[in-house]
Amino acid sequence: MKVFEYMQKYDYEQLVFCHDEASGLKAIIAIHDTTLGPALGGCRMWTYATEEEAIQDALRLARGMTYKNAAAGLNLGGGKTVVIGNPRTDKSEALFRALGRYVQSLNGRYITAEDVGTTVHDMDIIHQETKYVTGVSETYGSSGNPSPMTALGVFRGMQATAKEAFGSDSLEGKVVAVQGVGNVGYYLCKHLYEAGAKLIVTDINEDNVKRAVEEFGAQAVAPNDIFGVECDIFAPCALGAVINDETIPQLKCKAIAGSANNQLKEDRHGDKLQELGILYAPDYVINAGGVINVADELEGYNAERARKKVENIYNILLNVYQIAKEQGIPTYKAADRLAEQRIETMRRTRSNFLVNERSLHSK
Template identity: 75%
Template sequence: MEIFKYMEKNDYEQLLFCQDKQSGLKAIIAIHDTTLGPALGGTRMWTYKSEEAAIEDALALRLARGMTYKNAAAGLNLGGGKTVIIGDPRKDKNEEMFRAFGRYIQGLNGRYITAEDVGTTVADMDLIYEETDYVTGISPAFGSSGNPSPVTAYGVYRGMKAAAKEAFASDSLEGKVIAVQGVGNVAYTLCRHLHEEGAKLIVTDINKEAVQRAVEEFGAQAVDPDDIYRVECDIYAPCALGAIINDDTIPQLKAKVIAGSANNQLKDTCHGDIIHEMGIVYAPDYVINAGGVINVADELLGYNKERALKKVETIYDNIEKVIEISKRDNIPTYLAADRMAEERIEKVRRSRSQFLLNEHHILSRRK
C-alpha cells in the first residue's frame, strides 16, 4: 500500500501508528490540516478486515479531511484529524488500551484533540482523560458539555430556517410540512423545535416506539420508511442514513429544501449536481450538523453553555454564506461549502506566510 500517495492526494500532514502490546492497542491517528489550529476529530473503534482497510477509513474515506472542512466552515480555530482503533468495541476494550492511547495523544502536545465517535463512548473518553487534557466529550463531572444531541439539533434547526429563507423568501417554518427521516436523539429534539414553531411533521423510523413518541408529543403523521421520500412536503430532513440522496430517491422527492442532521447525505457528488439543477435548496450536511463539534470545541475554553449556543446560532449565517457562494460562482451548494472552508483556510495560510516573511525581513535587517 502506497501510503504517501494516499496522503499526498488529499494533502494530509501526518499519519501516526500507535501500538501497545499489553493492552492490544492498534490505533492510527490521521492529521489532515492544522492551518487554523490543532486538529480536532473523534476516535472510531471498528472491526476492520485489515490494517489497510483501517488506513483507508482514516484517509481514503476522508474522515480527517472532512473534519478540517467541518471545523473551518463552522468558524472554529481548529484543524481536522481522526483516529481509528482496530478492534471489536463490544469485547476488545479495556482501561489499559485507552490510557495507552491517551499517552500517545499527550505526546503530540496538543497537535491533535480527540472526542467520541463510532464505537467509543464517554466512558472511553474519561479513560483517555486520565492521561491527557487533549480530549473532549468527557463526563460532565469533569467539566464537559454532556450529551451533544440537543445542541446539534438546535444547529440543524437554525440552518433549516436559513435554507427555508432562500426557498420560500421567509425563514418562518410555521405551517411548513417537514418530512423527518429518523427520530433518534438529534431528530427528536429537532422535531420539538419545529413543532414549537408551528410546523407540520411527517416522521418515519425503523424504531416504532420513537415514531409513536413523535406522533403523541408533536402530532406528527407517521409513514413507512420507504414512503418518506415521496410524501408531499416543503422540507425533507434526512436525520438517519448516509448516502440517502441517490438515483433511487431523487426522482421521488417533492421538497424544495433538503436540510437534516445525517452525515454524508449525498451518495455521490453527481447527486448534489442533480438536486441543484432541480432547484432544490440543499443545506450541506457538514455545515448544518456542526452544532455538536462547536459544542465540544467550547470545552477547550472551559465550557460555557450560553457561549456555545451563541456560536451554534451562527450556523444560520453559515448556510446563508454557502448559498451566497453558490450563486456567486454558479455552483451547487455542496461545492460552495467546500469553497467557503477552503477560502477561510487559504486566507489564514497567506496571512501566516506574510507574517513569517515580514519577520524574516526584520531579522535580516538587524543582521
C-alpha cells in the same frame, strides 16, 4: 493502497500508527491540516474488515473534519482517530489509556472526542492520560450530551434554508419529513413542533417513532416511504448516502436539510439536486453544532457562548447559498469553497507573520 500518494493528493500532514501489545490497541490517528489550529476530530471504534479500510476511513474522516471546522468558523484543523476493534467486546481501561498516551505524545497537534463506537466514559479514561480530549463528563467541565446542540444547529440551518427556498425563515405550517428520530432527530422534532411545523417521521426503531407521534403529533410512515412523501423540507437524520440515484426521483420536496453525515452518495447527486431546483443544505455545515459545542470546552465551557456560536450556523448557511448563487455552482461546492478560502487566507496570513518574524531574528 499507496498511502503517501493518497496523502500527497489531498495534502495530509501526518498519519500515526498506534500499537500497544498489552491492551491490544491498534489505532490510527490521521491529521489532515492544522493551518487554522490544532486538529480536532473524534475517535471512532469499528470492526474494519481490513487494515487498509481503517486507514482509508481515518484519512477520509480527518479531511472531512478540516472542512467542517473551517466552515464553522472554528480555529481548528481536521483530524480523526480510528480504533480497530469491536466496541461491544474489545474495550478496556488499558486500551483507552494507551490511546490517551499516544494522543498526549502529539503535544496538542491533535485533540480527540467521542464518535461512532465510543462514549463519554471512554473519553474520561483517555482524559486520565491527556488533556487533549473533549466530550468528557460534565464533572470535568464538559458540555455533556452534544445531541441537543447539534439539533439546534440543524434547526437554525433549516430556518436559513427556508428563507432561501421560500422567502421566509418561518417554519410555521411547513411540512418537514424527518428520517431518523433518535437522539438528534428527536430534539430537532421538538424545535420544529414548537415552531409550528407539521412532522412526518420514520425510524427503524418503532419506539422512536411512537415517541414522536405521541409528543409532537407526527405522522408516521414506513422507512422506505419517507423519500416519496409530499413535504416542504426533507431532513435526513440517520444514515449517510441517502441522496442517490434511487431516492432522488422519489423526492417531492423543495429543500433538504438534516443532520446525517455524507448525505450525497456521490458529488454528482448534489449537481442533480441543483438541476431539479431542490435546495441542499451541505451536511457538514448544518450539522456542525456538535463540534462547535465541544470546541468551546477548549476555552473553558460556557453554555451561552456555545449556544450563540451554534446558532450562527444560520448565517453561515446564508453565506453558502449566496456564494452558490454568485458563482453559479451547487451548494455543496459553495461550502467547500467557503472552507478552502478561509484556510488559504489564514495560510497566507500566517506565512506573512512567520516571514516577518524570521526577518526580525535575522537583523
